Amino acid sequence: MPLWKNLSVIRKGVQLLAFLFLVYGSVFVGFYSADKISGAFPALSCAYDAKTADYCVLIPLQHQFGHSVGRALAAGTFTLSLLLPILTTLGTFLILFVLLNKAFCGWLCPLGFFQEVMGMIGQKLRLHRTESLDDKLVDRIRPAKWLMLSLLVILFPLASGLGFVGQELGDPFCKICPSRILTTLAAGQLNQLYIDTSSIGYMILSIIADTLFGLVLVLSLTMRQPFCRICPMLALHTLFRKVGLVKLVKNYTSRCDKCGLCAKACPMDIREIHTSKEKDILMPDCTLCGRCVEFCPDKGVMALKYAVIPIKVSDPYYFKERNRAQKVWEGKKTTARQSKKS
Amino acid sequence: MRGVWLAGVLAAMAVMPCPAAAAMHWAPAPVEHEKGHGGHDRSAGKAFVLVDGEGANLTLINPKLLEKPLASEGSSVTLKATGMGNYHALLARRSQAGLQESAIRYHYMNGKPSGTSPSLLIAHEKSALEIVPDPLAREHWRYYANTDARFIVRFQGKPLAGATVMMATTNGTTVGFMADADGNLSIPLPEDFAEVKAGRADNRPAEFVLTASHHDGDSRFVTTFSAAYHVNPEQWQSTGLGLATAGGGMLLGGVMIWRMRRRKEDK
Numbered sequence: 123m124p125l126w127k128n129l130s131v132i133r134k135g136v137q138l139l140a141f142l143f144l145v146y147g148s149v150f151v152g153f154y155s156a157d158k159i160s161g162a163f164p165a166l167s168c169a170y171d172a173k174t175a176d177y178c179v180l181i182p183l184q185h186q187f188g189h190s191v192g193r194a195l196a197a198g199t200f201t202l203s204l205l206l207p208i209l210t211t212l213g214t215f216l217i218l219f220v221l222l223n224k225a226f227c228g229w230l231c232p233l234g235f236f237q238e239v240m241g242m243i244g245q246k247l248r249l250h251r252t253e254s255l256d257d258k259l260v261d262r263i264r265p266a267k268w269l270m271l272s273l274l275v276i277l278f279p280l281a282s283g284l285g286f287v288g289q290e291l292g293d294p295f296c297k298i299c300p301s302r303i304l305t306t307l308a309a310g311q312l313n314q315l316y317i318d319t320s321s322i323g324y325m326i327l328s329i330i331a332d333t334l335f336g337l338v339l340v341l342s343l344t345m346r347q348p349f350c351r352i353c354p355m356l357a358l359h360t361l362f363r364k365v366g367l368v369k370l371v372k373n374y375t376s377r378c379d380k381c382g383l384c385a386k387a388c389p390m391d392i393r394e395i396h397t398s399k400e401k402d403i404l405m406p407d408c409t410l411c412g413r414c415v416e417f418c419p420d421k422g423v424m425a426l427k428y429a430v431i432p433i434k435v436s437d438p439y440y441f442k443e444r445n446r447a448q449k450v451w452e453g454k455k456t457t458a459r460q461s462k463k464s
Numbered sequence: 465m466r467g468v469w470l471a472g473v474l475a476a477m478a479v480m481p482c483p484a485a486a487a488m489h490w491a492p493a494p495v496e497h498e499k500g501h502g503g504h505d506r507s508a509g510k511a512f513v514l515v516d517g518e519g520a521n522l523t524l525i526n527p528k529l530l531e532k533p534l535a536s537e538g539s540s541v542t543l544k545a546t547g548m549g550n551y552h553a554l555l556a557r558r559s560q561a562g563l564q565e566s567a568i569r570y571h572y573m574n575g576k577p578s579g580t581s582p583s584l585l586i587a588h589e590k591s592a593l594e595i596v597p598d599p600l601a602r603e604h605w606r607y608y609a610n611t612d613a614r615f616i617v618r619f620q621g622k623p624l625a626g627a628t629v630m631m632a633t634t635n636g637t638t639v640g641f642m643a644d645a646d647g648n649l650s651i652p653l654p655e656d657f658a659e660v661k662a663g664r665a666d667n668r669p670a671e672f673v674l675t676a677s678h679h680d681g682d683s684r685f686v687t688t689f690s691a692a693y694h695v696n697p698e699q700w701q702s703t704g705l706g707l708a709t710a711g712g713g714m715l716l717g718g719v720m721i722w723r724m725r726r727r728k729e730d731k
Contacts, residue, residue: 152583172605250725289665303710313698317705320663332706336713337720344721 123443129412129434130444133228137235144232145308148173166233166301166355173309178301180354182211184279184293192283216362223366224359227350228409232308233301233338234350238389240342245452251344253386260391263351264407270295271354290323297327300335300349346389350409360406368410368433371425374399384424387417416444487675488517489688490554490569491634493540509544510571512554517567520558527551527578527585549575551582551600555590566591566687570600593685594618595629595674598648607653607672607693615649615689617676623647627676633693634671653693662700669694 125131143150144167169177186208194200219226227234244251255263274295282292296302306314315332318324334349341348350356372378378396385396390407395414403424404410410426418424418436425435493511514520514536522534522541527550534541534554546552556567568590570582586596596616601607617627627643635656643649653672661667669692678685 152581252721252724252728312703313701315706315710316697316701316703317709318697318701320666320700324663328701328706329709332709333713333716336710336715337717338713339710340714340717341720 123447127440128444128447129416133411134235134238136229137238140230141232141235141308144174144176144230145171145305146173147176166231166299166305166353168296168299168302168305170296170302170311170314171305171309172311174305178355179211179215179358180275180295180299181293183208183275184295186211187276188279188283188292190283192280192285194283195280196284215358216365219359219362220365220367223368223410224356224363224404224408225366225368225410227353227356227359228411231301231350231355232305233353234347234409236304237338237342237347237349240339241346244343247343248453249344253346255345255391257391257393260351260393266352267354267357267360267407270352271357274298275354275358288321288323290321290327294327295354297324298331298334300331300338303331303335346391347409350390351407356407356409363404363406363408367429369402369427369429370395370404370408370410370414371401371427372398372403373401373423373425375420375423377420378423381419383417383419384414387413389413417441487673487686487688488520488556488558488565488567489515489673489675489690490556490567491515491671491673491690492692509542511540511542512569512571513540514556514567515539517556517558519560520556520565520567523555523557525553525555525585525588525590527580527582529585529588543571543573545575546573547575548578549573550578550580551585553585553588553590557591562683564592564683564685566593566685567690568594568687569690570597589618589621591685591687592620593624593676593678593687595649595676595687595689597689597691601691607691608696609653609655609657609693610696610698612650612652613693615651615674617643617647617649619678619680619685624676624678627678630675632673632675655696657695660695660699664694664697667695 147167166178166180167174167176169181171177190204190207191200194204222229241251278287278291278294281287282289290297303314306312315335316328317332318328338349372395382393382396385391385393388395389411390409392405392407394405395403395408412426412434415424415426415434415436419438419441421435421437423436426433491513493513495511514522517539522536524532524534524543524546526532526546526548528548532546534543541554543552543554550572551570552573554567554569554571556565558565570586582600586600594617596618598614598616601613607613615629617624617629619627624643624647625645627647627649629641629643629649629651630638631641631651632638633654633656635654635658637654637656639654641649641651651674657667657670671690672693673688673690675686675688
């Protein structure tokens with residue numbers, strides 16, 4: 123299969139370009155571009171990275187809840203106008219989000235790309251991979267992203283601004299975010315991989331951050347997208363997923379019941395895309411990577427669409443070619459007969 | 465070469481007394497220290513003092529280069545929100561008997577996004593002789609002790625080769641530097657905080673003032689750039705321990721993978 127026809131390869135190319143922009147962007151577009159472009163980019167590009175061209179929406183959100191709304195509530199000076207910065211941040215996020223929907227996760231996020239690259243390295247090292255997690259484990263993990271969003275991005279910063287908890291919890295998600303460590307390390311800075319001894323609170327947060335980073339690094343070698351499953355950005359995207367222009371569509375047929383290859387291909391283990399009979403199958407955990415469409419063997423059953431324009435539609439010929447390319451990549455030998463059969 | 469550099473710096477020191485004593489420069493007005501994350505109070509005005517700036521014209525330049533005269537109360541000015549976000553330049557200019565002086569300081573103001581990169585304001589020629597930050601520390605990047613800060617010395621919009629620049633800090637350090645042939649200057653910010661407490665919120669920043677001087681015919685030009693610099697967090701943040709903890713996380717990941725595989729095999 124020619125590489126330019128392989129959606130996964132195209133996606134990797136886009137992810138690489140996005141990684142370069144989000145980690146080293148200032149080298150290409152100038153040091154101050156983060157102040158110009160938005161400051162509310164819906165991907166984990168970090169403001170701690172000295173070379174980045176833009177930064178993650180979660181930084182302004184935490185600061186606005188903590189330093190602005192929380193403090194004003196504590197001082198009794200709260201007015202509705204204080205919500206305007208939050209609405210502006212979410213508005214900026216929403217504009218970009220409408221254009222690409224949750225594809226920000228699957229196509230642009232530097233941490234998502236890093237985990238995929240680690241997975242590819244794991245494949246090449248022939249490590250024993252866990253392709254799909256157990257359903258019960260997946261169900262147990264799923265609420266974690268909502269807890270991360272509500273506690274670490276909204277409630278703790280707000281409580282810190284109100285004075286109920288220490289200032290250590292003013293921006294707790296950034297304090298534990300593995301993308302902060304990843305993107306700064308990628309930019310040649312070692313200053314975000316530290317243990318902070320200034321207070322017990324900071325020390326605990328830095329221990330969590332470094333442990334989480336080490337954990338993600340190793341788990342990604344054998345497991346698909348370990349951090350994405352608990353990422354608050356996934357939850358934030360979920361809130362707006364119905365307004366995005368990129369859609370994942372399914373035309374259910376009775377053959378779907380016996381197949382299930384789409385769910386097996388899904389890096390987020392969303393089994394509902396197999397069982398659902400709905401047209402819109404953009405589930406909360408979906409990152410719009412398009413693998414389910416690639417690995418659907420039936421013509422026109424699954425499609426990735428931009429508004430009404432199909433970007434990728436499932437096709438038996440593509441499926442065969444893609445399957446063969448996957449086996450070649452994984453180093454699994456296919457006999458001439460098997461190849462002919464498939 | 466080293467002798468020339470030393471002579472230049474000594475000559476500069478002779479004509480430029482310590483900024484705190486003479487050269488006109490901006491400094492933050494003394495306020496009661498508030499603990500916590502600074503720089504995010506959107507409503508409060510920020511007051512600055514122009515040291516040794518009697519008779520100077522004061523201007524605030526916004527990110528789109530619109531200039532607004534500043535009214536002073538004695539030697540201080542209070543900057544209130546302009547409605548426009550991003551970096552603004554505080555500029556003081558004074559001319560007298562063959563001497564042209566300027567003092568520049570950049571200040572971030574919250575407001576509606578300007579839609580303009582700060583590079584426009586920084587590249588804009590604000591005075592004949594100017595010390596230009598390259599780049600100006602932004603967002604989570606501040607000027608920290610024990611790190612290098614880069615600048616370009618410009619005269620009439622062009623880099624000034626071999627310009628001598630004096631740095632004086634409010635912690636008492638005074639050092640001279642010389643720009644290279646392209647006017648570039650790398651200044652190591654000194655680790656000169658007498659008392660360091662663990663934690664960013666417990667350490668007040670200090671100020672550094674860079675002063676450059678240049679003769680052109682009968683005219684002498686003096687300019688200053690001032691900014692705050694902070695205790696380097698490496699004082700209470702250990703990278704070695706961080707690396708060890710990340711290693712522990714990797715080990716934990718390995719154990720998790722091994723347990724998952726064992727469970728699968730048991731089934």
